[in-house]
Amino acid sequence: MQGGCFGGFPLILAGWSGSSDPSKGRRPLKNKKNASYVKKREAFFLLVCCGRKIMPLCRRILLVMLMPNNYILEQLRKNLSDELFCHCQGVEETAAKLALSLGYSESKARLAGLLHDCAREWPHEKLLDFAREHGIEIDPFALRCPILLHAPVGAALARAWGINDGEVLAAIRNHTLGFPGMTVLEQIVYLADKIEPGRIFSGVEELRVLVAKDFKLGLNQAAAKSIARVLHKNQSLHPLTVSFWNWLVEMR
Ligand SMILES: [Fe+2]
Numbered sequence: 001m002q003g004g005c006f007g008g009f010p011l012i013l014a015g016w017s018g019s020s021d022p023s024k025g026r027r028p029l030k031n032k033k034n035a036s037y038v039k040k041r042e043a044f045f046l047l048v049c050c051g052r053k054i055m056p057l058c059r060r061i062l063l064v065m066l067m068p069n070n071y072i073l074e075q076l077r078k079n080l081s082d083e084l085f086c087h088c089q090g091v092e093e094t095a096a097k098l099a100l101s102l103g104y105s106e107s108k109a110r111l112a113g114l115l116h117d118c119a120r121e122w123p124h125e126k127l128l129d130f131a132r133e134h135g136i137e138i139d140p141f142a143l144r145c146p147i148l149l150h151a152p153v154g155a156a157l158a159r160a161w162g163i164n165d166g167e168v169l170a171a172i173r174n175h176t177l178g179f180p181g182m183t184v185l186e187q188i189v190y191l192a193d194k195i196e197p198g199r200i201f202s203g204v205e206e207l208r209v210l211v212a213k214d215f216k217l218g219l220n221q222a223a224a225k226s227i228a229r230v231l232h233k234n235q236s237l238h239p240l241t242v243s244f245w246n247w248l249v250e251m252r
């Protein structure tokens, strides 16, 4: 067992069970009371050591149970190129780290991060057709630029794949334009999408440092950069993005 996944755990077990000579290397036991005390103390250390080793294991098992099943992963792989799948995994990992730093649910952050762009590579016509069929609003912005629909369509698609957590679906739905009054999960996914390791735009490293220091300030900065890019191209801002920005400013 030694050297297995439980590391030093077997050594403690051997000491506790007494192996060949329980008194070897220890003060001799004077009476039964002492023997009972030593056993209790060893049991305590055993529990502490087991706890340290088992807790991360339990967490991993729980994560595996909560993570998308093979069906969802298969669907995701079918809908994404390798490059975009890699981006989604980057967002998943970044969202998980942000969630842990904020004391938020890591599993929800992972799920929303992984699925956020599930409809990102659909052709425009397919996005428009799906939106019409599922009663998703197609505003003039989406009509001019159907790729904007990949977020609400993605949320509906994730629901069709069996995801029914409203918070996760909202985080997928609002990751592109932003939304006033975003939940913590929506903020996490919005930000993770901007700073995942695959992003290489100018200033991204500074943004990552800022996010690590101050999540709210990092979110403001990420939104400001995203809006600045739209303005730089002389394009109009979606009303939701304007409301999102105003909300961020008021929240400072
Ligand atoms: Fe997206």
Ligand SMILES: [Fe+2]
Pocket: 087, 091, 116, 117, 193
């Ligand atoms: Fe993305």
